[in-house]
């Protein structure tokens with residue numbers, strides 16, 4: 591039997607983060623070695639609480655949860671994503687907090703420690719603002735040398751943003767952190783918001799998956815209700831789960847049907863474009879291709895991974 595790939599997830603749960611984490615829990619080839627938590631969708635107090643609760647519901651209290659940065663590196667963002675995920679980040683469904691607490695180690699330190707413990711094998715997946723990873727890089731710039739593969743959910747590669755006209759939420763929440771990370775990693779895989787929009791699934795189908803008798807599906811049905819309603823009102827018949835698509839790409843990269851490698855940089859200054867990811871499609875800057883951009887993923891495979899993650903347990 592081959593050894594499982596160690597998987598560290600940096601995340602700000604978040605309804606779509608939760609689905610992605612359940613997909614990781616259900617994967618036979620990967621072993622989740624930790625959840626490092628950032629502020630983003632909602633405040634850190636909630637994102638940590640949500641991560642702990644999800645582990646409890648999934649029967650995965652063996653996975654350490656590390657609280658990280660409670661605000662962006664430099665500037666406070668104008669808004670969080672509570673309008674999408676609920677004020678508590680998990681649909682305001684009023685669940686009892688988990689019995690367990692987060693570890694005492696800071697997320698940035700845990701990222702560095704785990705990168706040493708799993709040097710050369712670690713799969714690092716970022717599903718939230720990149721604050722913790724940027725801080726880890728500032729503490730130890732050699733981090734990328736020990737990460738075998740780095741997958742980021744973030745950006746909008748042709749500037750069709752979601753939180754602003756040009757910028758995607760995770761990058762716009764902490765553009766300086768995204769800048770630090772994009773400059774430090776010579777190669778990373780990018781699943782952006784535009785790929786998310788190209789890979790929605792029908793609400794009716796998702797509702798069927800959510801009928802599974804597992805505790806995971808029962809909990810997910812509850813915490814996703816509010817955001818599913820918001821999405822149906824706003825975006826119509828398709829439901830989009832950015833972090834789930836990124837996780838499908840992370841777990842099964844051979845499901846990608848179209849990829850493009852290009853230089854991607856983060857706009858820090860623009861009055862209208864702060865937090866936008868500027869993709870050098872024509873390779874005019876002379877910069878090296880740092881991002882492998884996901885343009886297409888096998889939709890049936892993506893949906894099968896989601897359905898199985900909900901039914902598992």
Ligand code: BDR
Nearest residue numbers: 604606671717759760832
């Ligand atoms: C990203 O922003 C967050 O609201 C989601 O959890 C996802 O990580 C999508 O832009």
Ligand code: CA
Nearest residue numbers: 604607717718
């Ligand atoms: Ca997220």
